[in-house]
Amino acid sequence: MRGQFSSSYVAFINPREKEYKERSEMMESKTTIREQIRTNIGKRKNRTDQVMPKVFLMMASISVITTLGIISTLVFDAAKFFSEVSLVEFFSTELAPLAKDPKFGILPLINGTILSSLIAMMVAIPVGMAAAMYMSEFATAKVRKIVKPIMEILAGIPTIVYGFFAYSFVTPLLMKLIPTLEAKNVLSPGIVMGIMIIPMVASLSEDAMSAVPNALREGAYGLGSTKFEVTTKVVVPSAISGIMASFVLGISRAIGETMIVAIASGSSKNFTFDITQSMQTMTGYIVEFTSGDAGSGTTGYYSLYAVGLLLFIFTFVMNLIARAISKKFREEY
Amino acid sequence: MSQLYDNKTVYDVRDLNLWYGNDQALKNINMKINKNEVTAIIGPSGCGKSTFIKTLNRMIENIPSVRTEGEILYHGINIFDKIMRVEELRTRVGMVFQKPNPFPKSIYENVLYGPKIHGVKDKASLEEILETSLKSAALWDEVKDRLHDNAYGLSGGQQQRLCIARALAVQPDVILMDEPTSALDPIATAKIEELIDSLKADYSISIVTHSMQQAGRISDKTAFFLMGELVEFGNTEVIFSNPRDKRTEDYITGRFG
Amino acid sequence: MILEQTLNKNEMKDLERNSKVQIDKKRIERRILINKIAKVIFSLSLVFALIVLAILLYRIGSQSIGWLNGGFLTRNLSIFPEKAGIKGAIIGSVMLMMIVIPVTLLVGVSTAIYLEEYASKSKIQDFIRINISNLASVPSVIFGLLGLAFFGRLLNLGSSILAGGLTLSLLVLPIVVVSSQEAIKAVPNFLREASYGMGASKWTTIRKVVLPVAIPGILTGAILSISRAIGETAPLVVLGIPALIMKVPTSIMDDFTALPIQIYYWTLDTVLTPEYANLAAATIIVLLVTLFLMNAIAIIIRNKSQKSY
Numbered sequence: 001m002r003g004q005f006s007s008s009y010v011a012f013i014n015p016r017e018k019e020y021k022e023r024s025e026m027m028e029s030k031t032t033i034r035e036q037i038r039t040n041i042g043k044r045k046n047r048t049d050q051v052m053p054k055v056f057l058m059m060a061s062i063s064v065i066t067t068l069g070i071i072s073t074l075v076f077d078a079a080k081f082f083s084e085v086s087l088v089e090f091f092s093t094e095l096a097p098l099a100k101d102p103k104f105g106i107l108p109l110i111n112g113t114i115l116s117s118l119i120a121m122m123v124a125i126p127v128g129m130a131a132a133m134y135m136s137e138f139a140t141a142k143v144r145k146i147v148k149p150i151m152e153i154l155a156g157i158p159t160i161v162y163g164f165f166a167y168s169f170v171t172p173l174l175m176k177l178i179p180t181l182e183a184k185n186v187l188s189p190g191i192v193m194g195i196m197i198i199p200m201v202a203s204l205s206e207d208a209m210s211a212v213p214n215a216l217r218e219g220a221y222g223l224g225s226t227k228f229e230v231t232t233k234v235v236v237p238s239a240i241s242g243i244m245a246s247f248v249l250g251i252s253r254a255i256g257e258t259m260i261v262a263i264a265s266g267s268s269k270n271f272t273f274d275i276t277q278s279m280q281t282m283t284g285y286i287v288e289f290t291s292g293d294a295g296s297g298t299t300g301y302y303s304l305y306a307v308g309l310l311l312f313i314f315t316f317v318m319n320l321i322a323r324a325i326s327k328k329f330r331e332e333y
Numbered sequence: 334m335s336q337l338y339d340n341k342t343v344y345d346v347r348d349l350n351l352w353y354g355n356d357q358a359l360k361n362i363n364m365k366i367n368k369n370e371v372t373a374i375i376g377p378s379g380c381g382k383s384t385f386i387k388t389l390n391r392m393i394e395n396i397p398s399v400r401t402e403g404e405i406l407y408h409g410i411n412i413f414d415k416i417m418r419v420e421e422l423r424t425r426v427g428m429v430f431q432k433p434n435p436f437p438k439s440i441y442e443n444v445l446y447g448p449k450i451h452g453v454k455d456k457a458s459l460e461e462i463l464e465t466s467l468k469s470a471a472l473w474d475e476v477k478d479r480l481h482d483n484a485y486g487l488s489g490g491q492q493q494r495l496c497i498a499r500a501l502a503v504q505p506d507v508i509l510m511d512e513p514t515s516a517l518d519p520i521a522t523a524k525i526e527e528l529i530d531s532l533k534a535d536y537s538i539s540i541v542t543h544s545m546q547q548a549g550r551i552s553d554k555t556a557f558f559l560m561g562e563l564v565e566f567g568n569t570e571v572i573f574s575n576p577r578d579k580r581t582e583d584y585i586t587g588r589f590g
Numbered sequence: 591m592i593l594e595q596t597l598n599k600n601e602m603k604d605l606e607r608n609s610k611v612q613i614d615k616k617r618i619e620r621r622i623l624i625n626k627i628a629k630v631i632f633s634l635s636l637v638f639a640l641i642v643l644a645i646l647l648y649r650i651g652s653q654s655i656g657w658l659n660g661g662f663l664t665r666n667l668s669i670f671p672e673k674a675g676i677k678g679a680i681i682g683s684v685m686l687m688m689i690v691i692p693v694t695l696l697v698g699v700s701t702a703i704y705l706e707e708y709a710s711k712s713k714i715q716d717f718i719r720i721n722i723s724n725l726a727s728v729p730s731v732i733f734g735l736l737g738l739a740f741f742g743r744l745l746n747l748g749s750s751i752l753a754g755g756l757t758l759s760l761l762v763l764p765i766v767v768v769s770s771q772e773a774i775k776a777v778p779n780f781l782r783e784a785s786y787g788m789g790a791s792k793w794t795t796i797r798k799v800v801l802p803v804a805i806p807g808i809l810t811g812a813i814l815s816i817s818r819a820i821g822e823t824a825p826l827v828v829l830g831i832p833a834l835i836m837k838v839p840t841s842i843m844d845d846f847t848a849l850p851i852q853i854y855y856w857t858l859d860t861v862l863t864p865e866y867a868n869l870a871a872a873t874i875i876v877l878l879v880t881l882f883l884m885n886a887i888a889i890i891i892r893n894k895s896q897k898s899y
Contacts, residue, residue: 033448033453033458033461033462033504034504036452036453036458037424037448037451037452037453037503037504038421038424038425038504040451040452040453041418041420041421041424041451041452041789048793049791049792049793049794052792052793053704053708055700056700056701056703056704056708057704057708059696059697059700059701059704060700060701060704060705060709060718061718062697062701062763063697063701063718063721063722063725063763063764063767064717064718064721066725066736066760066763067721067724067725069736069740070728070732070733070735070736073735073736073739073740074732074735077739126635127635127638127639128635130631130632130634130635131632131635131636131639133632134629134632134633134635134636135636138629138632138633139633147636150636150639150640150643151639152885153643154639154642154643156817156818156881156885157646157821157878157881158820158821158822158823158850158877158881159821159823159824160821160823160850160853160854160857160874161646161650161821161853161874161877161878163854163857164650164853164857164870164871164874165646165649165650167857167860168649168653168857168860168867168870168871169645169646169649183861195639195642198635198639199639202635226621226622226624226625227625227628227629228621228624228625228628228629229621229625231628249727252727255729256727256728256729256730256731256732257729258729258730258731258823258824259823259824259850259854262824262827262854263854263857263858283729283731283824286731286734286735286828287731287824287827287828290734290738290827290828290829290830304735305735305739308731308732308735311729311731311732312728312729312732315727315728315729316724316727316728318727319723319724319727323723390787392783392786392787395783395786397710419789420789420790420791421789422789423786423787423788423789423790424788424789425789427787427788428787428788430780430783430784430787432780434778434780434781434783434784435784436781436784436785436799437781437803438802446785446788446790446798447788447789447790450788450789450790450794450798451789496784499784499788500787500788503788503789
């Protein structure tokens with residue numbers, strides 16, 4: 001560029017004149033570019049700027065439409081179900097959807113769901129809490145760096161893999177301990193589901209504990225408390241609502257979990273409390289029924305949506321509870 | 334641009350009032366900013382000086398709760414008028430911010446960001462803008478061999494001069510500076526001040542500063558703001574040597590603020 | 591104990607006499623012991639998680655040995671275990687992702703842009719945000735019911751790749767939205783200001799400044815959501831994908847099978863044909879290796895894009 005400017009100047013008389021000349025040429029070209037920019041901006045209609053927000057709003061509304069779609073599908077088809085099956089029958093213990101005289105009592109499903117979730121939480125809560133306390137209060141930065149990815153891997157394994165693991169490894173293993181255990185039972189998938197939920201409980205509880213202000217810890221350490229005492233008497237009580245919320249979300253996850261129970265707990269529709277036996281959960285029922293030959297339009301087909309609606313309400317309520325608890329938690333600080 | 338206006342006046346602020354929600358931040362401001370002059374805006378923090386300068390290119394409207402009254406004539410056109418598009422106003426009025434804020438891109442991309450988004454495509458023009466802008470910002474010699482390096486490899490002072498070059502590249506006639514040296518060391522500050530002095534020939538500059546020495550060194554006119562009011566506005570020498578208002582005197586002599 | 595070493599006996603006695611609280615050394619030692627035991631017990635929880643992960647990988651790995659080979663990857667499905675391959679399932683999964691990736695990226699990133707850049711911090715934004723967090727907690731099997739009723743029956747897409755892909759897209763949409771929101775939020779405001787200051791419009795600023803800076807974060811989230819989608823089974827099973835599909839899909843309107851579905855059906859049938867367990871294990875390895883690679887890519891992207899500002 002410099003060459004271009006000075007090319008008309010083979011020899012310049014004094015440097016100042018050169019500077020002046022350069023400057024005036026610069027100014028000249030600046031004016032043309034200035035004009036170019038100004039005409040451009042004057043001409044340009046900002047049509048994209050008016051259209052884009054609308055496009056984005058449309059895209060954003062897809063998530064809302066999805067929610068509405070889920071609710072309306074469930075309610076609409078469940079209504080068809082309830083026009084044929086009374087609520088009294090719905091909440092009874094006899095379930096035989098494919099029998100000649102079909103029965104649609106879903107208490108066995110609810111029972112299976114609750115039992116498997118209970119077993120899962122009996123694994124996930126103690127182990128998850130212990131892991132959270134260790135990670136938040138005891139672990140060195142080095143240990144955290146190793147453990148975090150392991151937890152992430154555990155959390156990222158597809159549930160179908162856990163299902164296979166429950167059926168092909170945990171059940172045979174448990175059979176050696178409990179000889180009466182059936183090949184399909186609710187105990188084994190319950191335990192594996194618990195293992196699946198450990199990372200979730202651990203990381204959410206750890207987040208809650210890490211959020212406890214250090215001043216509280218220092219106060220207790222200043223009085224000569226041990227780490228264990230600080231953890232159990234100061235940190236956990238302060239973070240309790242966040243921890244509780246993680247439990248509730250864990251339960252919600254267990255209730256909605258499908259493939260582990262579909263594979264490992266079988267499809268027995270008996271109403272029983274014996275965890276060594278096969279049971280079906282709500283999710284297991286939906287999967288079994290749709291992958292079978294449920295014709296569209298039959299009562300059996302619509303029963304899927306009734307069960308689905310119930311499942312949706314269960315998890316939705318859990319989610320609301322978790323949010324209410326953690327909201328309270330946020331208010332504490 | 335056919336309106337009649339005083340050839341020397343770039344900005345004519347008339348009865349400007351501004352509120353954040355219910356809090357009034359600017360009260361009845363009246364002042365003029367002249368062509369090819371440096372106008373310094375001083376005052377204690379929270380006095381509204383930053384708000385004022387951000388109103389001049391309507392950047393203040395990015396805060397949702399802001400409401401304004403009165404008018405600001407830019408070359409005779411009210412900037413709050415419907416026919417004035419913010420994009421157009423901000424193309425004509427460049428801004429340099431408190432903290433150097435280059436894009437995480439190359440020096441080249443930084444300077445040419447403005448011209449490119451405003452539709453300058455011709456390669457020769459872009460090259461020309463690049464060189465003239467960097468030269469005007471006194472940065473060319475330091476970066477001409479590494480134009481494609483990331484801007485964040487530059488020192489703080491160089492980054493700020495890059496931001497000035499980037500603003501110049503859009504060919505504005507006014508440059509607003511919001512405490513441009515507050516994040517810089519004294520040497521970098523001196524360079525920027527020198528630069529401001531040389532830019533005066535081609536641009537009108539309005540600069541917010543927290544340093545009275547800086548205002549005294551570089552400005553032709555000084556406006557003293559206090560609690561949202563424009564207490565005193567006039568030639569810098571007068572303001573600093575012979576202020577009319579007691580509050581200005583107190584501030585300048587360091588009795589408060 | 592250190593005190594005892596530095597002070598002589600008399601001084602120690604003085605200290606104890608003057609202290610109003612009697613220091614019970616045995617009690618302190620017991621508390622310290624409890625602390626040590628607790629630390630060990632807590633750390634055992636991590637050891638437990640590690641052992642489970644190791645056993646899981648070892649078991650599945652050893653079950654797949656001898657079954658996972660080139661032929662397994664390139665053969666078509668068969669009812670005879672030694673002839674069965676997962677070519678169809680691999681192609682099915684890949685085609686599913688070819689729908690999920692563009693749909694979730696387009697819808698998810700747009701939603702995030704709307705929420706972070708356009709929606710004035712108002713009721714609409716709150717409403718959509720809460721809606722998305724609720725959607726994220728809906729069990730995947732329910733998305734299957736939605737897909738079955740809406741895509742499958744109402745739009746008459748049946749159990750095609752398109753129906754499956756769209757169902758999975760809705761399922762992972764919240765993940766993409768939330769991670770893209772985080773990425774956009776992390777773009778410092780001073781960069782936007784710089785752009786506005788030069789007369790750039792909002793959309794120009796988003797396109798030229800915000801998105802380029804946010805793209806690594808968006809990609810990381812997208813990869814995570816895709817790795818969720820690729821292992822998702824329940825919604826596809828609910829869509830009614832047949833257990834035995836011999837044909838390799840050629841268009842998105844074809845019926846298909848995918849890796850997780852194949853694992854499911856083979857696992858269910860191990861009662862009749864024990865070798866199916868080996869096929870399932872081999873398929874799981876293929877799935878896990880895919881997921882591992884995707885996560886590795888996500889980590890590389892995350893590390894490479896350490897912000898410079």
